[in-house]
């Protein structure tokens with residue numbers, strides 16, 4: 001494979017400049033040299049950033065699973081593609097070779113076709129982190145069905161909303177999932193979710209926990225007997241470069257989740273290129289990303305990126321603290337992991353435990369360690385660097401988003417000198433810029449601004465499923481002609497970027513992107529609640545936690561506050577999922593609002609942080625007296 005891999009900073013600058021001067025030539029060469037195509041493209045890219053209209057590799061024909069699996073078979077058929085490490089360390093790990101992966105994906109693809117799934121149909125996948133999840137995703141891609149993986153921690157109503165938004169025809173789930181010492185009743189959640197989903201015709205059920213579950217006649221089918229009957233051969237669907245590959249939902253600043261749509265060829269090229277360059281993957285390496293496949297990190301860097309490179313990738317079913325705090329380090333030791341990719345929240349939660357948990361395992365195989373999902377604070381960075389990387393492994397702090405499809409800003413290992421809390425330089429091909437409040441591009445360094453990307457890149461989402469207008473408004477109108485990330489950033493004196501956090505109403509909690517609006521909507525549905533406002537506040541482990549300011553209806557006034565707070569949290573948990581629970585709830589009699597009725601969240605944020613020093617300009621507030629009252633209530 002030749003991906004313009006760079007060996008030193010000088011080469012980085014050279015390639016970066018080339019990628020900006022001649023982006024078409026840059027991506028053309030990468031796409032040409034590293035993939036198997038049925039038919040090449042007529043044109044590398046066509047775009048109108050004003051209209052949020054972007055196409056890559058026009059009229060090319062390809063199937064991503066041919067590139068993930070088939071083309072490796074001759075050389076790597078017996079190489080392990082996936083190592084499955086179960087939740088319970090006493091259960092044996094599985095090693096799935098590329099040959100076996102081919103058979104399993106082919107069988108699953110045939111099952112899907114037999115069950116009436118065709119190219120373009122949407123399939124919702126709601127599975128724990130087991131090999132069947134990977135196989136289901138790849139089988140959809142094989143036959144051109146659009147996978148919509150929903151993280152198996154979401155509640156029934158969140159599943160309903162996602163299924164209905166994209167009108168999924170099928171759900172693939174399991175009888176249950178293991179998570180640390182608990183098992184989760186996934187099928188029960190799906191049954192509840194499917195009470196209001198007219199588009200779903202069939203549910204395929206994987207056996208994992210052997211829990212007693214209900215099977216609905218005519219709708220639910222056990223998967224294994226179908227697979228046992230299926231033929232281990234499958235002719236892949238020929239996909240156009242811009243045919244949809246998957247939908248993945250992310251939170252937004254209104255209640256409705258955004259179904260980000262990624263298409264085939266551009267996503268493939270970008271996932272593969274970024275994986276190779278950021279993790280420096282070499283043939284016998286064992287790569288492990290601890291994310292869940294239900295998030296974009298899992299899509300791009302557990303499945304597609306590694307498999308496109310013929311890598312060995314670990315799928316881990318468990319959690320970092322089960323059966324003890326040494327679990328991550330034990331898995332690295334056991335499977336001789338060479339690249340390890342995790343989230344700051346996990347690092348912070350493990351850093352507060354005794355370092356013996358790390359010291360007692362052999363981590364000498366590690367070469368590169370990565371971080372993703374939220375800003376990594378200085379203390380966590382150093383702990384990771386010292387205790388896990390032993391100061392020999394570069395820490396790649398990778399900045400990107402569900403919308404970007406792949407990593408955008410990150411150090412290149414052994415090339416870019418790392419700097420704690422900095423994602424450093426944009427990758428070649430990524431034209432990052434900072435914009436000031438007057439929508440001008442800031443040329444100089446040592447500045448802060450809104451982070452935008454000024455030229456398309458192959459991995460970018462193409463639209464929001466069913467709502468192109470929202471796509472355009474959310475990402476392409478704040479800074480016309482540019483993609484706006486929603487993040488603020490600082491650029492230091494050498495041009496390194498440090499992401500300072502969201503500048504919109506999204507809060508990143510434990511690396512999960514949570515829109516405040518959907519949580520407020522859920523809270524407001526509680527019969528005792530009149531209105532609410534959610535803000536984030538700093539939290540030692542989670543990065544940010546949620547603080548809710550809640551106004552009660554008269555009927556709620558007489559209720560016990562602690563009980564009510566519990567009920568509200570349960571309500572949030574069942575509407576969105578346990579990750580959206582509030583850490584703090586303060587009942588208030590009003591919220592600070594501008595004359596146009598907008599809640600002034602800036603003030604609430606300061607109160608939640610406990611910083612009462614300077615509320616800035618409050619002259620536009622309709623009810624300035626409420627600020628004092630809320631402040632008193634907090635004290």
Ligand code: PRX
Nearest residue numbers: 372373374375397398399400401402499513
């Ligand atoms: O705010 C940024 C933060 O996570 C957001 C994207 O969230 P999501 O779409 O769920 O994707 C997460 C995994 C790619 C970004 O807008 N974020 C992500 N990576 C970093 C980060 N913030 C700081 N540093 C990072 N390395």
